[in-house]
Amino acid sequence: MRMEFVLEIARVVLYVVGILAFVGFNASYLVLLERKGSARFQLRHGPTEVGPFGLIQPVADAVKLLCKQILIPKNVDVILFFMAPILVLLPAILCMVTIPFGATIAARNFNLGLLMVFAFAAFNVFGILIGGWASHNKYANLAAARVVAQNIAYEIPTLLIVVAVVMVTGTFNLQEIVAQQAGGFWRWNILRLDLNPLQPVAFLMYFICLLAETNRAPFDMVEAESELVAGAYTEYSGMTFGVFFMAEYTNIVLGCCVATVLFLGGWQCPFGLVPGPHWFLLKMYALCFTVIWVRWSFPRVQFYNLLNLSWKILIPVSLANIILTALMLKVF
Amino acid sequence: MRNTIQEIISGAYSLAVGMKITICNLFRPTVTLHYPHESATMPARFRGHVELACDPETGKPKCVVCMACQRACPSGCISLDGQKSESGKGKVLTAYSLDFSLCSLCGLCVESCKFDALRFSKQYNLAFTRREECTFNLLERAQVKK
Amino acid sequence: MSLDVQNLDRETFVVNLGPQHPATHGVLRIKLTMDGEYIVDAEPVLGYIHRMHEKMGENRSYAKFLPNMGRMDYVAALFNSHGYVAAVERLAGITVPERAEFIRVITCELNRVASHLLWLGAYLIDLGGFTPMLYAFDDREMILDLLEAVTGARLTFCYFRFGGVANDVDENFVSGTRVFVARMRSRMPMYEAFVSKNIIFRKRCEGIGVISAETCRRYGATGPVIRGSGVAYDVRKAEPYSAYPRFQFNVAVSDLCDNMGRYRVRVDEIVESLRIIEQAIDQLPGGPVMAEKVPRSLKPPKGDCYFNVESARGSFGVRVVSDATENAYRLKLRSPCLSNLHLFRECSRGMLLPDALAMLGSLDLVIPDIDR
Numbered sequence: 001m002r003m004e005f006v007l008e009i010a011r012v013v014l015y016v017v018g019i020l021a022f023v024g025f026n027a028s029y030l031v032l033l034e035r036k037g038s039a040r041f042q043l044r045h046g047p048t049e050v051g052p053f054g055l056i057q058p059v060a061d062a063v064k065l066l067c068k069q070i071l072i073p074k075n076v077d078v079i080l081f082f083m084a085p086i087l088v089l090l091p092a093i094l095c096m097v098t099i100p101f102g103a104t105i106a107a108r109n110f111n112l113g114l115l116m117v118f119a120f121a122a123f124n125v126f127g128i129l130i131g132g133w134a135s136h137n138k139y140a141n142l143a144a145a146r147v148v149a150q151n152i153a154y155e156i157p158t159l160l161i162v163v164a165v166v167m168v169t170g171t172f173n174l175q176e177i178v179a180q181q182a183g184g185f186w187r188w189n190i191l192r193l194d195l196n197p198l199q200p201v202a203f204l205m206y207f208i209c210l211l212a213e214t215n216r217a218p219f220d221m222v223e224a225e226s227e228l229v230a231g232a233y234t235e236y237s238g239m240t241f242g243v244f245f246m247a248e249y250t251n252i253v254l255g256c257c258v259a260t261v262l263f264l265g266g267w268q269c270p271f272g273l274v275p276g277p278h279w280f281l282l283k284m285y286a287l288c289f290t291v292i293w294v295r296w297s298f299p300r301v302q303f304y305n306l307l308n309l310s311w312k313i314l315i316p317v318s319l320a321n322i323i324l325t326a327l328m329l330k331v332f
Numbered sequence: 333m334r335n336t337i338q339e340i341i342s343g344a345y346s347l348a349v350g351m352k353i354t355i356c357n358l359f360r361p362t363v364t365l366h367y368p369h370e371s372a373t374m375p376a377r378f379r380g381h382v383e384l385a386c387d388p389e390t391g392k393p394k395c396v397v398c399m400a401c402q403r404a405c406p407s408g409c410i411s412l413d414g415q416k417s418e419s420g421k422g423k424v425l426t427a428y429s430l431d432f433s434l435c436s437l438c439g440l441c442v443e444s445c446k447f448d449a450l451r452f453s454k455q456y457n458l459a460f461t462r463r464e465e466c467t468f469n470l471l472e473r474a475q476v477k478k
Numbered sequence: 479m480s481l482d483v484q485n486l487d488r489e490t491f492v493v494n495l496g497p498q499h500p501a502t503h504g505v506l507r508i509k510l511t512m513d514g515e516y517i518v519d520a521e522p523v524l525g526y527i528h529r530m531h532e533k534m535g536e537n538r539s540y541a542k543f544l545p546n547m548g549r550m551d552y553v554a555a556l557f558n559s560h561g562y563v564a565a566v567e568r569l570a571g572i573t574v575p576e577r578a579e580f581i582r583v584i585t586c587e588l589n590r591v592a593s594h595l596l597w598l599g600a601y602l603i604d605l606g607g608f609t610p611m612l613y614a615f616d617d618r619e620m621i622l623d624l625l626e627a628v629t630g631a632r633l634t635f636c637y638f639r640f641g642g643v644a645n646d647v648d649e650n651f652v653s654g655t656r657v658f659v660a661r662m663r664s665r666m667p668m669y670e671a672f673v674s675k676n677i678i679f680r681k682r683c684e685g686i687g688v689i690s691a692e693t694c695r696r697y698g699a700t701g702p703v704i705r706g707s708g709v710a711y712d713v714r715k716a717e718p719y720s721a722y723p724r725f726q727f728n729v730a731v732s733d734l735c736d737n738m739g740r741y742r743v744r745v746d747e748i749v750e751s752l753r754i755i756e757q758a759i760d761q762l763p764g765g766p767v768m769a770e771k772v773p774r775s776l777k778p779p780k781g782d783c784y785f786n787v788e789s790a791r792g793s794f795g796v797r798v799v800s801d802a803t804e805n806a807y808r809l810k811l812r813s814p815c816l817s818n819l820h821l822f823r824e825c826s827r828g829m830l831l832p833d834a835l836a837m838l839g840s841l842d843l844v845i846p847d848i849d850r
Contacts, residue, residue, distance in 0.1 A: 297353075297609060298350060313340065
């Protein structure tokens, strides 16, 4: 009894430290990947000075952000102003709890893991809204209003697509969803055409929703630097801005993790050999790279076209996807 | 309906083409210079700030203190002084100062000089923290260089 | 998407776009009265970078004022110099040698391509796409290297003189220009695929920011703005100057009237400019590059002269009134950007903020040219 209790405590501490480290590492090194990647896309060098190939640059960035003064403008609602970055970052970290990195590596194996992920992920928009509102800045207010409309519009297709996947898998347990996809890449959900011929389209739509949910270009209404200066983050400086930044990348990692689990077979190997966390990370980082790649390829979508895309294309198609899945399940 | 579907497909194709172009560029060599470690070479006609040209034989500035450059300068950033030379013929330059904070690098001074006594330097890394540093003593610079 | 501004009785608020705002490319300030994201009124506030160039031109000798000309529209500095130099030459009755005219045309057209490339990049940044700018700058760099080798500067060239040009071009410039023309031609399909055909870009341009030809005429808009509205007005054709009548080229026109129309005009103009450059390089005559007997201190006879050139942004005009002294009695500079900017107030009414900024970008404003 006591032994189990101690082990449980040790497990909790281990996973808390592990997830925090994972989030911190990703947030800082994805920034570096973004800077390096964007530089190479644009035929530039990117950071090279701090450490070999600029590898210690994130440390320098973090030190810089920590040392900077946090400016609190006049008329700001101080409590909400500081709450906002935390409200954005915390849910993303919480969601990491359910992600199965390997057959035995998951902080908590919930039966309703998928539901928890989407419940907490919806918090993200709340934080940005509060931040934009509390800043008492017109640019920030406008951006915050945009973000709410955007995230609500994209929450719906995301969930509809996920519902279709859940209908196929029959479970909300992420570990089980991965386990069902064992045996080779043709068993992954993205290629289960026997269950639903629209599955690759569903994955593509999920990816678009992922970009929009995480406010990434070409859907970066929250920043829209050429229109709204820095959008909802206009008044944030120093580490408060740094936390928003971390949250952005954490949300990307989380979205890519979920996409990997739902569609790309999680930690399963494409050829049925040596499954394990390395496959999970490989797929996840490939998706992260694609997110960055998309950002540096396209201009920003207009605000109303973004909503049009969601309401007029993504939602009808994802509804059709659900009906098709249901039919396929019933008929075959 | 048909138009919408067509637009979605052609739009998705155009996005795929865009992504192909960026990924191709990812593997091309970079075109920028790695600045502090490499720096660009200035072409022969590069208009930097002016400097005094010296006679290769005597090592003295070729300037004869005709004041043409001072008159030609639109910004009034050149001031020079001279005195009668010991041999009695012409003048010898005693001071030549260029106020770089006023200079617009137009090159009219070099054009106005009939004795090729002025030329452009190839220096372009010019940054100062104090105003006084912007005033160059060109005579001193010419002698140091020599 | 637009809003009925007339029948509006809702609460509005004011947003300052600038003087330091990423979308205004300089110290332009636009006071936007907004209803939510819709623009009710947009009032441009000028003067943040006013340097009294016209007054300076009246207090300095002609030659001393010449370097100032590159500092107005610094993106296409040669056109300003060309306008001023040609106006004074006409006033003083100086004939420019043929070779010098050809060199002026070649360098001006190179400058036009550089300016349009810079616009292309900056416009895509306005629309939120960063990468095309770096590709455009990669090409623009070649032009700047070519011009730097000839003029000695990369931006404020100050290359033209009364009666000719400051330096003759050498063989390297000629061959380098040929290489550039070939390279730029081969790059155009990339821009078409990467930018023009991109669905997001098209959605942001097609049907957005419509300016009618009538509005353009009323505000005196020129250059790609009026040509993007279907009016084939180009000073190079309407009032041919310099060596332009010798070359075959088309005036790029588009009757789309929207952002896409102006975009198309500029892209087509790059191709036309390459044609002009190629012809001029092929036909480049020998001879001097400076007229003989241009006095050091120019004192044109009493008179009044206006000279118009087609700059990268539209018709740039210089009016010089001489009273037979060393300084001009009156100097008036007509900058295309000032007229092009004032369209914005009327046309942006009822537009959404992102669309209005996309239109502002498509006008290709250079702020020091507006304020002078």
